[in-house]
Amino acid sequence: MSYEIVHTFGFTVYFVFLLFFLWISRFAKTSAGAGWWACSLAFALCGRLALFLMLPSSNVHPAAFIYAIFIVLEKPFLLTGLARFLNLDLRERWFWVAAAVAELWVLLTWMADATPLMRSAGYTLINACFLVYAAWLAYHHRHQIPGWALTVTASASAVLAVHWLVAPYIIELQPSWFRNGFVLGTSLVLIQYSSLLAAILLRFQKRLVDAEAKALGLAFLDPLTGLKNKRYMETLFDHALLLATRPHQVVAVFYIDLDNFKPINDNAGHAVGDEVLKTVASRLQTHTRSTDICARVGGDEFIVIGTQLENPDQAYGIAKKLLDQLTAEIDVSGANYALGASIGISLYPIHGTKLAELIDRADSAMYQVKRNGKSGYVIYQAGEKSANS
Incomplete structure (x- = not known):
C-alpha cells in the first residue's frame, strides 16, 4: 500500500x-x-x-x-x-x-x-x-x-x-x-x-x-397532589391490575368523597383547600401499600385501589383505616380543619371486571353512605341505583 x-x-x-x-x-x-x-x-x-x-x-x-x-x-x-x-x-x-x-x-x-x-x-x-x-x-x-x-x-x-x-x-x-x-x-x-x-x-x-x-409521568399525575389522575385510571388500570393481582385474589375499589371540604374552600380560601387536599393525598399514600393505587379523580374525590386481597372482608379493614386517617384533624398554618369521608367499595371480579363498572358501583355505594349520614363506608350491593342513573 x-x-x-x-x-x-x-x-x-x-x-x-x-x-x-x-x-x-x-x-x-x-x-x-x-x-x-x-x-x-x-x-x-x-x-x-x-x-x-x-x-x-x-x-x-x-x-x-x-x-x-x-x-x-x-x-x-x-x-x-x-x-x-x-x-x-x-x-x-x-x-x-x-x-x-x-x-x-x-x-x-x-x-x-x-x-x-x-x-x-x-x-x-x-x-x-x-x-x-x-x-x-x-x-x-x-x-x-x-x-x-x-x-x-x-x-x-x-x-x-x-x-x-x-x-x-x-x-x-x-x-x-x-x-x-x-x-x-x-x-x-x-x-x-x-x-x-x-x-x-x-x-x-x-x-x-x-x-x-x-x-x-406528568400526563398521568395530578399536578396538585402528585397522585395518579383520571387519565391514568382510564389508560393503565388494566395493565396495573394485571401486574398487581395474582389468581384467586380480590381487588377493592374505594371511591372516596370528602365531606365538609367545600366550607373550608369557601371560608379559608383555595390556598388552604389545596393544602388540605395535599395532606389527604399524603395520608392515602402513607397508609396504603406499594402495590395499591391512589388517584385523585375530581376536586375532592379520590379513588384507592387495594390489590392482592385474599378475601372480600379485608376491604372493610382497609376502609376503616382510610376513614380514620381522613377524619383526623388537618393542621394548616396553625389552624385545624376537620373533614369527613364517604367511602363506597366495589370488588373485582365480584362486581365487575372493567374499571368503568367498578368505579360506577363504588360511586353508587359512596352515595348510599352520603344518604345515610356521611362519614362511613359500605360495599356495593347488587340492586343499588347508580348515582348517574
Whole structure:
C-alpha cells in the first residue's frame, strides 16, 4: 500500500469525523465535548495533510516536524473534550502545559538536527501519557453512559498509548513498518472517535427516553397532589391490575368523597383547600401499600385501589383505616380543619371486571353512605341505583 493511499485513508477518516462532531456540536444542549473533539480532529487532519503533501519530496524532515506539531495539539483537545463531556472538574491547564513541553521538545530537537528516534522520543512519550489518562478517565466514568461506548474508548486509547510508545523503536529497527504503523494508528483512532461519537448519541438517546418518561409521568399525575389522575385510571388500570393481582385474589375499589371540604374552600380560601387536599393525598399514600393505587379523580374525590386481597372482608379493614386517617384533624398554618369521608367499595371480579363498572358501583355505594349520614363506608350491593342513573 503506497504512502498516498495510507495518508489519504487517514485524513479522510479524520475529515469525516470532524464533520460529524461539528454537526453534533450545533445541537441544542449538546455536551461541549463534541466541539473540542472537532478541534482535536482538525489538528490531526492538518498533520495528515502535511504528510500527504510533503512526503513525496526527498526530504522527510519538514513533513515529520509539521506532523509532530499538529499531532501533539490534538491530545489536549481530546482530553479537554472528554473532561467536558463527563462534566469532570479537572485542572485542564496541565493538559496545555504538557502539550507545550512536547512542542518545545519537537522544536529544540529539530533545531539541533537530532536523530529521528531522539526527535520522536519526547513527544511520543507525552502523547502516550495523554492517551493513558484518557483511557483511565473513560474507564473510570464508563457507567455515566449506557452500553459499552466508554469502555471501547478506554480500550482504544490504551492500545494507542502502547502504539505511540513502541512505534518509534519498531520503525528504527524496521523502517518498512512506518507505513503499517500509520495504518494501525489510524484504525485505532477510528475506533476511539467512533466510540466517542456513540457515547454522545447514547447520551442523546437516554435524554430523550428520560424526557419521554417524565412527560408520560406528568400526563398521568395530578399536578396538585402528585397522585395518579383520571387519565391514568382510564389508560393503565388494566395493565396495573394485571401486574398487581395474582389468581384467586380480590381487588377493592374505594371511591372516596370528602365531606365538609367545600366550607373550608369557601371560608379559608383555595390556598388552604389545596393544602388540605395535599395532606389527604399524603395520608392515602402513607397508609396504603406499594402495590395499591391512589388517584385523585375530581376536586375532592379520590379513588384507592387495594390489590392482592385474599378475601372480600379485608376491604372493610382497609376502609376503616382510610376513614380514620381522613377524619383526623388537618393542621394548616396553625389552624385545624376537620373533614369527613364517604367511602363506597366495589370488588373485582365480584362486581365487575372493567374499571368503568367498578368505579360506577363504588360511586353508587359512596352515595348510599352520603344518604345515610356521611362519614362511613359500605360495599356495593347488587340492586343499588347508580348515582348517574
